Each structure stands twice: as structure tokens, then as C-alpha cells.
Amino acid sequence: MTSIRFVPVSVLFAMLFPFTAPVNAAADSVQRPENNFAVTATYEEWDLPGDERMGMAGLGVSHYFTDNFSMGVGSWMAVRGERGGFITLGVDGRLRYPLSENLGVESGVFVGAGGGRGGYNLSGGGLMLRTHAALTYEMGRWGRLGAGVSYVDFPNSGSISSIQPFISLSLPFYYAVESGWDNTSAGSVTGREPSRQHSLSVIGRNLQVLSSAHTDSGSDQDDLTLLGIEWRTYFDDNWYAKLETEGAASGNSTGYMQILTGAGFRLPVTDRLYACADVAIGGGGGGGVDTGSGLMFDAAAGLQLFMTDNLFAELSGGYLSSATGSFDAGSIALKLGYEVGGGHEKQSHGVSEQGVSDDYMRFRIVNQTYFKADERWRSHHNDEDVENLGVQVDYFLDRNWYLTGQGLAAYDGGAGAYMTGLIGTGFRKQLVGGLYLNAEVLAGAAGGGGLAMGSGLVWQGNAGLGYDLGSSVSALVTAGRMEAFDGDFKANVLGLSLAYHVMSSM
Numbered sequence: 001m002t003s004i005r006f007v008p009v010s011v012l013f014a015m016l017f018p019f020t021a022p023v024n025a026a027a028d029s030v031q032r033p034e035n036n037f038a039v040t041a042t043y044e045e046w047d048l049p050g051d052e053r054m055g056m057a058g059l060g061v062s063h064y065f066t067d068n069f070s071m072g073v074g075s076w077m078a079v080r081g082e083r084g085g086f087i088t089l090g091v092d093g094r095l096r097y098p099l100s101e102n103l104g105v106e107s108g109v110f111v112g113a114g115g116g117r118g119g120y121n122l123s124g125g126g127l128m129l130r131t132h133a134a135l136t137y138e139m140g141r142w143g144r145l146g147a148g149v150s151y152v153d154f155p156n157s158g159s160i161s162s163i164q165p166f167i168s169l170s171l172p173f174y175y176a177v178e179s180g181w182d183n184t185s186a187g188s189v190t191g192r193e194p195s196r197q198h199s200l201s202v203i204g205r206n207l208q209v210l211s212s213a214h215t216d217s218g219s220d221q222d223d224l225t226l227l228g229i230e231w232r233t234y235f236d237d238n239w240y241a242k243l244e245t246e247g248a249a250s251g252n253s254t255g256y257m258q259i260l261t262g263a264g265f266r267l268p269v270t271d272r273l274y275a276c277a278d279v280a281i282g283g284g285g286g287g288g289v290d291t292g293s294g295l296m297f298d299a300a301a302g303l304q305l306f307m308t309d310n311l312f313a314e315l316s317g318g319y320l321s322s323a324t325g326s327f328d329a330g331s332i333a334l335k336l337g338y339e340v341g342g343g344h345e346k347q348s349h350g351v352s353e354q355g356v357s358d359d360y361m362r363f364r365i366v367n368q369t370y371f372k373a374d375e376r377w378r379s380h381h382n383d384e385d386v387e388n389l390g391v392q393v394d395y396f397l398d399r400n401w402y403l404t405g406q407g408l409a410a411y412d413g414g415a416g417a418y419m420t421g422l423i424g425t426g427f428r429k430q431l432v433g434g435l436y437l438n439a440e441v442l443a444g445a446a447g448g449g450g451l452a453m454g455s456g457l458v459w460q461g462n463a464g465l466g467y468d469l470g471s472s473v474s475a476l477v478t479a480g481r482m483e484a485f486d487g488d489f490k491a492n493v494l495g496l497s498l499a500y501h502v503m504s505s506m
Contacts, residue, residue: 040061043168402427481493
């Protein structure tokens with residue numbers, strides 16, 4: 001095993017830099033409850049066949065159910081080596097045991113799916129398992145530093161099986177949520193602190209590549225269009241952190257995906273018009289795009305116009321660059337978003353202060369099975385169903401209608417490296433007792449794994465029945481259909497979800 005190198009470790013800290021503000025704010029406020037979430041960045045290097053090594057950066061968000069037990073979602077992205085675009089998504093659980101006031105030991109398990117830049121040979125069906133053990137050190141307002149050993153395996157016919165050292169940094173933050181959708185507590189805000197304002201946007205981004213950019217095979221790189229989502233959390237009236245994920249939806253780079261995290265600044269121009277700028281770092285690749293190691297940098301500036309107190313449109317221009325590949329592009333992005341929280345609505349748009357209200361959210365661990373509905377739906381393993389694992393987040397506009405976003409990756413069926421990210425709207429209606437009806441329509445980008453997605457633009461519709469196992473947890477079964485807009489992919493979809501319900505204070 002080789003030592004962890006300085007440059008990728010500096011990337012690890014850069015990925016967490018946007019989130020340092022809420023940690024410092026928490027330390028300065030004695031009124032704030034104990035932090036109940038953490039964002040964690042990790043770096044390690046995996047051994048690949050042929051004496052190759054691949055540097056991987058992990059980024060995840062976890063919720064602490066007790067002082068020492070947390071669960072959450074995360075992603076691993078290639079940022080060093082020659083496998084840009086190798087990305088996985090999954091769920092993570094951690095258990096920590098304190099040894100002293102500052103020292104502790106931690107163990108954890110990550111179950112995910114994905115692949116890329118090596119396809120079936122590296123990731124097999126796509127299932128990823130990672131376990132780790134670490135020694136941790138509490139650094140107060142600067143978070144928790146960890147160092148240890150991890151084991152990574154792609155057991156479903158993959159060729160990756162690696163033991164390596166890693167380093168991690170976790171930054172705690174407070175986000176005002178309560179588990180469950182208890183009608184009796186709705187609107188009750190006693191003793192609760194409102195969360196910061198935040199927004200969710202749909203992104204359409206056109207990339208005009210530089211003439212020097214070429215594909216993995218050496219041919220000229222065509223322009224491409226990305227579709228995705230962006231989440232922002234505001235620390236004050238101006239500064240914000242952001243997380244965005246996008247995939248190719250047109251062009252000849254089906255399967256390209258990127259995940260970026262960064263920080264930005266917003267200034268008012270008029271009552272409803274803002275100027276904003278941000279920078280971001282992350283991982284990206286796939287679809288034949290030459291991103292080298294996968295490490296990506298992005299910078300943009302633009303104008304944000306609020307059409308209502310919550311709904312906004314944003315137009316920005318920027319530059320996207322790979323650290324070691326030939327891919328560099330100018331960027332024009334159009335965003336349509338929805339912002340909630342105290343600062344913008346109450347201060348900028350004249351909404352009267354009425355205290356803290358409750359918003360409802362649902363986090364789902366999702367398994368979706370694709371069943372062949374067209375003989376040309378994939379280029380290999382044609383008769384095998386495709387199993388996908390991922391997460392879905394639903395933000396409820398009221399007690400029935402919600403906005404939704406999902407990210408899934410294949411873990412079985414010979415479709416390693418397939419990933420999809422979709423956004424849409426849904427409807428949830430309580431029927432009788434704990435039984436409810438659920439329906440949703442989504443669209444977005446998908447590609448990889450030999451599935452015939454055309455340009456990458458797809459749609460999906462689901463309908464099903466769910467049952468509330470309690471105020472905090474429900475199970476959901478859905479049946480649906482997914483098709484590519486201009487490809488041969490057509491599949492019937494069976495979905496199984498386990499959902500966790502929370503109320504957030506605004």
C-alpha cells in the first residue's frame with residue numbers, strides 16, 4: 001500500500017470547505033441544539049488489476065439517530081489516475097465508540113452501486129461493498145478527523161477487491177428536523193430553531209467544448225447538454241454552499257455524469273433580482289469524455305430573478321475544466337428553482353414574520369428492477385433484468401403534492417456503470433388507516449451499462465401503494481414504465497422503497 005498523497009488530500013478539504021460556515025456558526029451560538037447531521041469527505045486509493053491505482057474521493061451526508069450512530073447517503077468519485085467517470089452511489093451506516101473526550105473508534109458499512117471507465121470488467125454488475133475501521137479525533141468547531149483502513153469489493157463479477165488506508169474529515173451541522181409527520185405537532189415551534197433558507201433547482205446546462213478537447217478514443221469531442229439538479233443552503237443573506245449532480249441528456253456523450261460541491265455569493269440588485277457567483281469542485285466523466293483522473297473544477301456567475309416569493313429562474317455563464325484530461329468547456333446554464341426559508345421570503349419580498357412553519361420531506365432507499373420491454377433495449381446481457389439501487393428525496397409542497405429527485409445505479413444484471421438521475425413531481429394520497437396511494441412522473445438523464453439510452457434523455461412514470469409503518473417510516477411498492485426519448489430503451493419497472501419521514505422547520 002502506498003501513502004495517501006498530499007494533492008488529493010487537499011482536494012478532500014476543498015470539498016468540505018463550503019460547509020465550514022455552519023460549523024463555526026454552531027460553535028458561536030449557545031442557543032443552538034446539538035448538531036444532528038454531518039457532511040463527510042474521504043480520500044483513499046484502490047488497487048485495480050494490472051498494478052493500477054485509482055484515487056477515490058467520497059462525499060456523504062449522515063443523520064445522527066443517537067450520539068454515536070448515523071446513517072446517510074453518499075457517493076464515491078474517481079479523482080486520481082485515469083478512470084474519470086468511475087462513480088458510485090449508495091447508503092452508509094456508521095457506529096462510533098468514544099475512548100476519551102477527543103478520541104474514538106469508528107466502524108461503518110457502505111452499500112452502493114455504480115462504475116464507469118472500465119465498464120463491466122471493473123465493476124461487474126455494479127454492486128459495491130465497503131467496510132472500514134478508523135481512529136477519530138474531535139477538533140471542536142473544525143469537526144472530526146479520522147484515519148483508518150477500508151476494504152472495498154465489487155462482488156457481483158467485478159474485478160476490484162482492495163484494502164487501503166484512508167483519511168476523512170466530518171463537519172457537523174444543525175438542520176432543524178423532527179422525525180415523523182405527526183399532525184398534532186404541525187405548526188408547533190416551541191423550542192425549535194428555524195433552519196437556514198435553501199433551494200432546489202432543475203438545471204439545463206449547455207457545454208461548448210474547446211477545440212483542444214477530444215474523446216477517450218482520440219476523436220473530436222462534440223458539444224453536449226447536461227440535465228440535473230442543484231441544492232443550495234444559505235449561511236446568511238449572501239453566502240451559500242451548493243451540491244449539484246448532472247448527466248448528459250443530448251449530444252454523443254451518453255453516460256457522462258458529474259457531481260460537484262462548492263460555495264457561492266449572492267447580492268441583491270433590485271427587490272427580486274440578484275447577482276450571484278460560485279465555484280465548485282468534484283468528479284465527472286463517462287460517455288467517452290476525456291476527463292483524465294475525473295477531478296473537475298467549475299466557476300460561474302449569473303443573474304437570479306424571483307418570479308414569486310419562492311419560485312425563481314437563474315441564467316449563468318461559466319467555465320468547466322478537467323484537472324488532467326483534455327475536456328474543457330464554456331458553460332451556459334438555465335435553472336428553475338424553488339427556495340424556502342426565513343431570510344429571502346421575509347426580508348427581501350415583504351412577507352410578514354409569522355414564526356416558524358413546518359415543511360414535510362421524505363427520504364427513500366429505493367430498489368428498482370427494469371424488465372425488458374423492447375428487444376433492442378440493451379447491447380449486451382439482453383435477456384437479464386437490471387437491478388438498481390439508489391436514493392430518492394421528496395419535498396412536499398403540501399400534504400399531498402411533492403417535488404422529487406432520484407439517483408440510481410445498477411448493481412446486478414450485467415449493467416455495471418449504468419446510472420440515472422431524474423427529477424419530477426408526485427402525488428401522495430392517504431386512503432384508509434396507514435394505506436396510501438402514490439404516483440409520480442419524472443424525467444432526466446441516464447446512460448452506461450450497455451443500455452440503449454440514445455442521447456441520454458429519459459422519462460419515467462410510477463404508481464403504487466404504500467403503508468405507514470409508523471409516523472416516521474413507510475414502505476412503498478410501485479409499478480411503472482421508463483423509456484428513452486430517442487433511444488431503443490424501454491422497460492417496465494418494479495420499485496420497492498423504504499421511506500423515512502421528517503418535518504423541517506422553516
